[in-house]
Amino acid sequence: MANIQSQYFKDIDLDDEFFNSLKEDYSEFNSWFIKKATEVQHAFTLYEDTKLMAFLYLKIEDEVDKTIVPELEEKRRLKVGTFKIDAHGTKLGERFVKKILDVAVVKKIDEIYVTIFDKHQPLINLLKTFGFSEYGTKTTSNGKELVLLKNLFNLKNDILKDYPIVQTENKHIYGLSILPKFHTKLFSDSILKNESVDILKDTSYTNSIHKIYICAMKDVQNFHNGDILLIYRTSDGQGVARYRSVVTSICVVEEVLNINNFDTEGKFLKYCEPYSIFTVDELRSFYRRKKYPFIIKMTYNAAFKKRVTNGQLIDSFGVMPEYWGVFNVTNEQFKNIMRAGEVDESIIID
Template identity: 30%
Template sequence: MLYVEIYTRKWLGFNIYREVLGGYCMGGKFKWTKFENCDINDPFFNSLKQDYPEFPQWFMKKSKNGESALVCEDEKGLCAFLYLKEEKEPIELIDQILPSKKRIKIGTLKLDERIQGQRLGEGAVGVALWRWQESEAEEIYLTVFPKHTLLIELIEKFGFTYMGKNKRGENIYLKSKKKINYSDPFKAFPFLNPYFEKAGYIPIYDYYHDTLFPYSELYNTKQEVEEKAAANGITKVFIGFPTSNLHHKVGEPVIIYRIDTKAEKNKQYKSAATSFCTLTNLTIIKSDNIPNIDLDKFIKLAGNKTVYSPEELEQFFYEKKNIVLIEMVYNGFFGKGENITFKELNEKGLFNDYPYNIVLSREQFISILEMGGKDVSNIIINKT
């Protein structure tokens, strides 16, 4: 069957480009690592020792218990550290006590100053929230001193709510599955807004897809996926050149469709839906050769988010008839062995047009999630 091969040529009307800059830890990578394999004398831990005098004793206890953390290390040493734990105790604040219930605590989340401009923090928080989503815990929380303003901005972006202070003077930030904030996709992450009415596809060629979404296709274990996700971040930014108007809207979910270009036979079994995202921004840079913003603003908007130089962006600006900048938050993936082939989608009437023209109903989108082995009740929650 040549359906996929023929349509692939036509899909070039909307070219998807590479992943945004950042997300890699100064030549290092994230890895789930035993406490005992981390050097507590690394200068990375100095600020934690200053904030928490008992930190060395706590660290040694975790080491003796064989516990692990998600860490990133480069040629200078540790540059990121995430530790999670399950709890069921009450949380004591100065003016109230939060009753005991199943919670995930982000026990430690630290990023070194030298990587503050990268998206490692976003990726680490994303991993923590994915773990929480998969757990039976109703809430996830962390404690943070008010002086750590960048960390507070990050967790507030992801929908954590200030609950008060504890006796140590730390702020308590908490997120509950019963009170998800659907005002924007980041605050709702990793859950999808239950009030969407339609969805769509975004097709990406394999050589772009596997750079942008490496954990959607090739990795077998949850830990491998989390390590890649933390390093790559969960915000995806693209520059595209559509040939017609898109039906996609900010806040709507989309299915990421990987177009296989390597298979010579049975392409219908190779190209597949791998992931699902939520659109967070859709900026029309240029439409029918008429710019909506000037060149300088385009370069400022896109220049620090793509691998392209200002010169390349300028070339696009003057040569392309239509230019769109799309941003998405990466809600989840189906995973190796669960990706849904073109053949399966087509047989169920879910892929019968150019991908950008396909409007998926709410029921069809949910059907695709189920075909990918996802528990929809744990992805779309809290609809009243």
């Protein structure tokens, strides 16, 4: 399993061919990298076996930047200093966009910006999908770059552009149960440990923003775009549900479809495969047998830092449904569960 890790510059091989394109784009890249190594700075990296696949350097700034037109006024910001991925699809890009936004939330920073050459259209499109917009330009000896900026709290009433913000006004809140064998693959940074988790270090290959879950629970048909889901990991059989069934994550519903909405198997596979935990063969079987007809597409907005147990839900928050597969949660219960889970309250907007 490939993990995003925090790695010191001094421990990263500057001669790796991964950096060749960055050296071509930025004449000062070598000297910049060496300087960061001497300053004992770190970056986020991801390797497949020993091959470097992704590199992300983030920097907190609070000064005026007159090299950008129009200039950035003095304000505490998160700068995406260097960002490169080698990937065939968008999942790896999504994982690192999520990492950027996670860091901004943890560091209490509401504005993020990145400079990028316009030849990198796939990455530009991905950033725009999640709320970055064109702010201006920056011209250096290397050429002219676009400046993309995102303010977390300049809301667009769009689930993706506003990500990771969760808006509760006029939204229904549900608990959605997921079996452990599926949960681990879908929400693997929401591990089963009732202790604090460092969100900056604990992320795995399944930590993409979009998630697709396929099930047979009829009540999921009540979900609508923008509704909030508390992911409820059912007991793994290692103990009683009171302690082993836990709420681990917050998601927001994008849409719920019926398998019969897809008139061909190919369309079903194209929709589900990129963000589903199931293999192509398993998905083919689902389509042909129609045993699991409901498809939930959602965004993965936050992992709990402390897991909230079934016992807490019942004793402390009065959540006592007849059926734990899909259950209703009131706004007051939701707020209390968020506090118990130590979710950063800034991402929840009433």
